[in-house]
Amino acid sequence: MDSQKLPLVSVVICFLNEQNFLEEAITSVLNQNYKNWELLLIDDGSNDKSTAIALNYEKKYIDKIQYLDHNNHINKGLSASRNLGIKKSKGDLIAFLDADDIWQPNKLSQQVAIFNNNPDIGLLLEASMYWFNWNDNNQDNILIPIGVEGNKVYKPPFLVTNLYPLGKGAAPCPSAIMVKRNAFENSGYFEESFKGEFALYEDQAFLSKMYLKEEVYVSSECNNMYRQHQDSIVQTVKSAGHYNKVRKYYLTWFKGSLKENNIKNSEIDTMVKYALKELNYSAFYNLKNKIFMKLKKILK
Incomplete structure (x- = not known):
């Protein structure tokens, strides 16, 4: 890569009681073959050994x-x-690594090259490896690509209607993205009301704002390992039976955000309205889906 095109990348790792995984995440940053980076370790009130690990x-x-x-x-x-890390960072590009995930050594170099070759994009997404065998070699890892055609730039608001949580395509994991600094100024930071169990959708709220305003590059590359374990927020919320509650919170926020920002799009409005109706009348829609699947089997 041209030495004049080596922008500083600010890597933000936020952690809360991640003593079991934090060191592995940090090591994966240290092992990057791209060297012009800074790492900000944001402690969200840990009371285990992870604070000492970060300070060391x-x-x-x-x-x-x-x-x-x-x-x-x-x-x-x-x-x-995350917002504290962004505001204290100095880089032209900002990447997030969850404290229980890791990066492959090429992650930063590949993504910086994509930004250099696509100067108009504000956000970059890549596929993720859902990492099941980190503690059990009998399990297989699963590669999950972003749910649209890869190696392509998308203009707003295409990804809103085509990726989760409104569309059917798989959304990126936080450890898979890189963001241009000025995109935060243009589209906004992370929504701080998404905390506690609602933090399940904090990345989706942020991405929704980006999809509405920024050009986005979707890469087919995969340089991140998304660790699967029972203590993750995804598993915690689903195990507690609160997924619908959290999803409704996001949809209500998104509907309000569209109105507040005077964004009018009939397709998006219809999808939000339908998604909320599904949650409000979940028993009816579950029965409808079961009947549909049975008919599909009969027709086959």
Whole structure:
């Protein structure tokens, strides 16, 4: 890569009691073959050994790694922690790595090259490897590509209607994205109201805003390992039976956000209205889907 096209990349890792995985995530940043990066470790009020782990890395790599926490070491939620990292960062490009995930060594170099070749994009997405065999070699990992054609630039608002949570296509994992700094100024930061169990949708709220305003490059490459474990927020919310509640919270917020920003799109409005109706009348729609599947089997 041209030495004049090596922008500083700010890597943001937010963590809350991640002593089991944090060191592995940090190591995967240190192992990047792209070297012009800074790492911000945002402590969201941990009370386990992860705080000490982060502080030790800051001390060891004083010119590359910075530790930050909220006032009085309080817990403010993932969105507020991501925003703190963004605002304290210096890079032209910003990448997020969840504290229980890891990157492959080519992650930053490949994504920086894509930004250099596509100067008008504000956001980059890539596929993710759903990482099941990290502690069980009998399980297979699953590659999940973004749910639209890869290696292509998409103009707004195409991805809103074609990717989850409104569309059928698979959405990116946070560890798979990179964002241009000025896109945050243009489209907004992470929504800090999405905390607690609602943090399940904090990335989707952020991405929805980006899809509405930014050109987005979808890559077919995969350089991130998305760790699957029972303590993840996805599994916690689903196990508690709160998924519909959290989804409704997001849809209500998104509907209000469209109105607040005077964004009028009949296709999006219809999809939001239908999604909310499905949740409000879930028993009816579940029965309808069961009947449809039975008819489909009969016809086959």
